[in-house]
Amino acid sequence: MIFKDYYKILGLETNKITTDEIKQAYREQAKKYHPDVNVGNRLSEERFKDINEAYRVLSDATARRKYDRMWVSRIGNRRKKQVYEESKRNKNDVFSDFFHMFFGEEENKEEESTTKKSKKNPPIKGENIETAISISIEEAFYGLNKKISLRTVDGKMKTFDIKVPAGIRNNEKIRLIGQGKAGQFGGKNGDLFIKIQIEPNSKFELVGYDLYTHLNLTPWEAALGTRVNLEGIDDTVSVYIPAGIESGEKLRIPGKGYKDGKGGRGDLTATIKIMVPKQLTDEEKELYEKLKEISNFNPRTKNK
Numbered sequence: 001m002i003f004k005d006y007y008k009i010l011g012l013e014t015n016k017i018t019t020d021e022i023k024q025a026y027r028e029q030a031k032k033y034h035p036d037v038n039v040g041n042r043l044s045e046e047r048f049k050d051i052n053e054a055y056r057v058l059s060d061a062t063a064r065r066k067y068d069r070m071w072v073s074r075i076g077n078r079r080k081k082q083v084y085e086e087s088k089r090n091k092n093d094v095f096s097d098f099f100h101m102f103f104g105e106e107e108n109k110e111e112e113s114t115t116k117k118s119k120k121n122p123p124i125k126g127e128n129i130e131t132a133i134s135i136s137i138e139e140a141f142y143g144l145n146k147k148i149s150l151r152t153v154d155g156k157m158k159t160f161d162i163k164v165p166a167g168i169r170n171n172e173k174i175r176l177i178g179q180g181k182a183g184q185f186g187g188k189n190g191d192l193f194i195k196i197q198i199e200p201n202s203k204f205e206l207v208g209y210d211l212y213t214h215l216n217l218t219p220w221e222a223a224l225g226t227r228v229n230l231e232g233i234d235d236t237v238s239v240y241i242p243a244g245i246e247s248g249e250k251l252r253i254p255g256k257g258y259k260d261g262k263g264g265r266g267d268l269t270a271t272i273k274i275m276v277p278k279q280l281t282d283e284e285k286e287l288y289e290k291l292k293e294i295s296n297f298n299p300r301t302k303n304k
Contacts, residue, residue, distance in 0.1 A: 123187035167259030209266030
């Protein structure tokens with residue numbers, strides 16, 4: 001009879017582990033070698049039997065103590081490689097003769113009648129799935145209900161109704177419980193995580209909780225100073241423009257940015273851009289010509 005290293009079969013290097021660690025190791029190996037994902041692979045089927053056999057022994061406190069005494073004497077400090085397949089095993093037997101040392105013939109016969117999806121196997125939760133969708137800054141600010149269609153693992157299209165909360169953060173995830181991959185052995189389904197990607201547009205850019213925009217001014221507004229209306233994401237703000245402001249300068253309006261999730265707001269920052277008219281009336285052209293004659297201003301000198 002060939003000795004089997006049940007710990008190594010479950011991918012474990014030592015017997016100094018907890019029952020929970022054994023259960024976790026079993027789940028990982030069972031998922032990897034399950035017949036449903038290795039159809040027609042005889043070696044995987046045999047390995048799956050060994051994995052179930054190993055878990056059956058190591059999950060039973062009495063059987064594990066008995067096995068550990070043999071394991072220590074066999075393995076010791078040498079840790080030599082063990083043979084998993086037993087050449088004289090009866091092909092109709094679910095568990096090996098080595099397994100009979102820990103469980104009687106009567107219980108072993110009961111195991112022989114169970115299917116590959118035996119209820120003796122602990123439940124394994126299905127894997128989570130993650131996808132991403134893009135929404136505008138305005139949609140993220142106000143929130144929305146949205147329908148999305150995704151292709152499931154079996155190739156079918158499925159539609160989901162999701163609620164995007166107002167003020168959601170960029171790359172934040174929405175969780176749909178139980179909409180991931182199916183569980184095994186009665187385990188719960190995995191979850192579906194939808195990552196929200198907030199896309200900038202021509203009007204606003206989102207950085208943290210702050211919103212950035214542009215404010216276009218005429219040359220005379222920039223030179224003389226004025227008060228103009230700046231359109232924010234949810235209202236219009238009256239902004240004072242100091243005389244002599246230049247393109248590229250920034251004006252910050254506190255509390256008019258994006259929602260911070262705590263009842264407050266970030267800031268709204270407007271970058272000034274001075275716009276020159278491309279077509280002038282005769283009167284405008286005359287005024288510019290006169291300004292050219294009387295002005296000593298030269299933007300290309302150091303002293304402006």
